[in-house]
Every structure is written in structure tokens, then in C-alpha cells.
Amino acid sequence: MNVLEPLLPVLDAQVTAAQLRVASLQAREKELRALIEGLRNGRHTALPSTDLARQTGADLKWHRWIDQRIIDLGTELSKVRAAQIEATDHLRQVFGRQQVRAARCKSPRSTLMFSFDVNAPEKPPMFA
Numbered sequence: 001m002n003v004l005e006p007l008l009p010v011l012d013a014q015v016t017a018a019q020l021r022v023a024s025l026q027a028r029e030k031e032l033r034a035l036i037e038g039l040r041n042g043r044h045t046a047l048p049s050t051d052l053a054r055q056t057g058a059d060l061k062w063h064r065w066i067d068q069r070i071i072d073l074g075t076e077l078s079k080v081r082a083a084q085i086e087a088t089d090h091l092r093q094v095f096g097r098q099q100v101r102a103a104r105c106k107s108p109r110s111t112l113m114f115s116f117d118v119n120a121p122e123k124p125p126m127f128a
Helices: 007-043 052-056 058-106
Strands: none
């Protein structure tokens, strides 16, 4: 049995967790983009001049609320994108670590942590 084999399930779990984190952030990004797009599209629907909300000025407050909501969602989207970049970097690192360990487990030289040459002198010639 290879000394690195017990680590493989742990590394697989780390990769899966990192993939789930990236996927959840991508879903949140998609949701925020849809909300922003919906608000932008809904903002341009004009009310008729006879509408009571337009006559009382409530539509202006509504448009200000939409603008502020778009700004807030844009800020949240920026935070999600930053977290997504960090999560993707973490996924790269964990995936690379997993691939290296898997390759080392398949390699015949990795059965021992250190390989020794039995025919080598006890001390290298430069230190004798």
C-alpha cells in the first residue's frame, strides 16, 4: 500500500467542496444579473399621464428606488465575483494537489518516502 493512498479520499472531498462553492457562487451571480436586468427592463415602462401615481410623483420615488436597488445589487454582484475568483483559485490549487497525489500513488517510486541506494558509501566523497 502506498503511503499517500489514505489522502486521496480527503483530497477528493476537498475538490468536491471547492467545486460546489464555485457552482453556488456562479448560481448567485446568474441570479443577481437576472434581477438587475429585470429592474432595468421594468424601469423603462412608462405610465400614462393620467395615471394617479404619476400625477402624485410616486413614480419618481419608484424610479429612485429602482436606481438604488440596481446600485445595491451591483455592489453585491461585485462581491460575489470577487469571492468567485478566490474560490476558483482555491479550486485550482486543490485540484492540482489532488492530481499530483494521484499521480504519485500510481508511480512505483512513491511506495517509500525515501529511496536508498544500498551500494552507496556511508558518507558522500566530498564529506569524507
